[in-house]
Amino acid sequence: MGYFRQEHELHTRRSGRNGAVALVLVGLIAIVFGLTYVKITGGSSLEGFDHAVRLSVTTEGDAK
């Protein structure tokens, strides 16, 4: 039984690599999310549309 509990070098190596790949993927998600957010907001705060006409979401609001 002791033999099966002992971790082989191969598994340590693979788990290290899998962990690093997971971090890279999480980083990629964060980058795509961040880029989307910055591109949509263009640096200003995001304002949701709730089916009510407000001056700030109309072109007249832009002019002001």
Place this chain on the structure above:
Amino acid sequence: MTDASLQTAAKPVPGEAEFRDYFALMKPRVMSLVVFTALVGLLVAPVSVHPFIGFCAILFIAIGAGASGSLNMWWDADIDSVMKRTARRPIPAGKVTPGEALAVGLALSGFSVVLLWLATNAVAAGLLAFTIFFYAVIYSMWLKRATPQNIVIGGAAGAFPPMIGWVVATGSVSLEAVLMFAIIFMWTPPHFWALALFMKTDYDDARVPMLTVTHGRKSTRIHVLFYTLLLFPVAVGTAFTSIGGPVYLAVALFFNIWFLKGAYDIWRRDEAQAEADKYKVEKSVFKVSLYYLFAHFGALLLEVMLAPYGLGGW
């Protein structure tokens, strides 16, 4: 030791390398220079970029550079195993298979170019794609083994990052971007030929047509001086553009005189003198060339950082 383990040591098994081996394919030291010069190109541009987009752009440029490094390692695996300086790279060391290096290089090339396009603009992405193509195909596959001028033309690949950084911000190429390109382009030949002079057995053994092998050492010494002379007006002249200023001018004058003095000393010496002091001058010029590039781009960065206090620029 079993037969199986012996076999494993001799031939790498696909997919069994560590993460750091794949990372080493991307030439992290070259990437650090790319990050630095691209960042300077981005920050000295007259148009400001959102910090997150700027961060992503630098990251994608660095990944693109890493991708071209990986493609270079795939193509040059045969000569890397002969040269002492490169024998411990992942492919000759038996950690990564050539096919894996090719896959990493191609995948990261596409990834970096597409994401740079989405994050910034098509011109910057096009320049990055051209840089990868230039380094992997024009330099690695064609010029490196075909002509002793390989370093001169291949050096263009390393000169593109600050230009890409500038284009990320402005969307187009201008005189300042061309000058930043020219500084690295003209700096590369004396930097590498100084290295080739004291690492002589490496390039000879790999049968790479370095100038030292094809035209001899005296000719190489003349070339080092010639390119350092050409570099002088380019580097100092940048001081009088919109990205220059008094700090940059002082740094450029100091380092160009220092570099030129070193190149002159290299030109004056012959092989007997160089071997007598174990290439002391050549090694010192190589070291100066490293400071040279960091000092120039660091000074450009300093000019921008001083601008809010009314001190940067003219």
